[in-house]
Amino acid sequence: MTAGVPFWRAAALSLALLAALLFGWEMAVKGAATGGPAVDPELAALLSPAAAAGGQSAMPAPSEIGARLLYLLSDPFHQRGTNDQGIGIQIAWSLWRVAAGFTLAALVAIPLGFLIGMSPLLNAALNPFIQVLRPVSPLAWMPLALYTIKDSSISSIFVIFICSVWPMLLNTAFGVASVRREWLNVARTLEAGRWKTALRVILPAAAPTILTGMRISIGIAWLVIVAAEMLVGGTGIGYWVWNQWNNLSIADIVIAILMIGLVGLALDRLLGLVALWVAWQE
């Protein structure tokens, strides 16, 4: 937030912009109804009877999306067969995969980052590998994962792992390497052992930097899970989006986008709270 701007003014402007957007959207969609067929008749024939009649745009109006949202949220956890599961179930699947992949990545990246940060030799030796692997799109790993793991769900967890590992690894290494010399000297003159120094001096000193890496990682993981699930299918919000595209339910896709955004925001805020907890100030 920018300092000096009262909260209510920013909030009022946000709400006004939202209202204007929704109103414009609603009008644009409804307006298409009077302006004759707005879509290709062949596509319109696929969409809905109303659209086929040339009476309505394929794009649902915000009011319809709102109604659909209420309907979906009225029973978010229903399970009626493999292709009809509530949106809550799908999001839970995605969250589970992100949590599993992210946790595994943290378990690998933080200790390894510690070692890299403490040892210039290890840093120099591992740097080429990290620099080559880091820019690879996590989805490029998918075929390899599917071939070796032979399980689509675990493969998507692996993809989450591989995309979350880099920011955490690099940030941990950087945070550990830049711990103030004077604090290390304090630990040395007090003859604090290796473990005590690592846990009570280096870890808290580097924690804010490590948390920044974790926050970047969770953001990337949540971006990637949608694409991964579109590829492997089965369950998850990414699969659900793709499924709704196949069903040509544009309203559901808009709802999915909204939900993905809200969950991503919640994940970021969650780690933001942890970051606040480990933050220190000179």
Add this chain to the structure above:
Amino acid sequence: MTPPLPAAARYVSIEGIARRFPGLTVFEDVWFHIERGEFVCLVGHSGCGKTTILNILAGLDQPSEGAVVVDGREITGPSLDRAVIFQGHALMPWLSALENVAFAVSCRHPDWERGRVREAARAALSRVGLAQAAERKPAQLSGGMKQRVGIARALAVNPKLLLMDEPFSALDALTRGTLQEEVSRLVTEAGQTAFMITHGVDEAILLADRILLMTNGPEARVAEIVHNTLPRPRERANLHHMPGYHALRDHIMDFLITRSRTLAGKPPEGWDARRPPVVAPAAA
């Protein structure tokens, strides 16, 4: 001139240490000793390697030549027996004042349980007058209070030797004065052996039993040892009224202004690195 002490009586003995880089000798042939319960100050200009000497005594740095012997043993690294009060307090900002001191206590007494460690840390903070601020983080303390916590942390481990690297140089004059007296009191009460680096001539006169004067670097040396014969207790408020104070101060000032430069790199005839001349201007 005092006769040199037998080696056994020398609590801390610095024996011919040097710091050399390729093509550059920062200091060399530095010999001096610190007796048990003695307060020694090292005075010299920037660049003569004062901080390096202190770090070598702390075990944080190694000399290129020579050795340091403490209580009969050559030092090989840092030790709880040699506590350091750092120039920039070096408190850990994520710990409260109490936790900073408790960290040190828990290093000295790993077998103590939490409650006992905190009790000892609280006692150490009370000794520097910070009992009220124990729960505050360093960011919520003034510069002087932070340095007090640093002092409490160093003293909480009951070191054999207290090392101070210009501990008050970052403080304002008023706070510096208060802390100098505080350190003087604590060190005297505990019979603490101490070594301090300083720029402050009055600080050295207030605190030290002996003041080592170093020539400018490179190839810096201990040119002279000044015996501070002013009687204790000394108080900052009337230090400058003590007989001999001005002679002492003038002597050190003259050294810092001219002789530290003229003596640099070319020791006078008959000068012995192991026995630099000892003077006592205040006694004259």
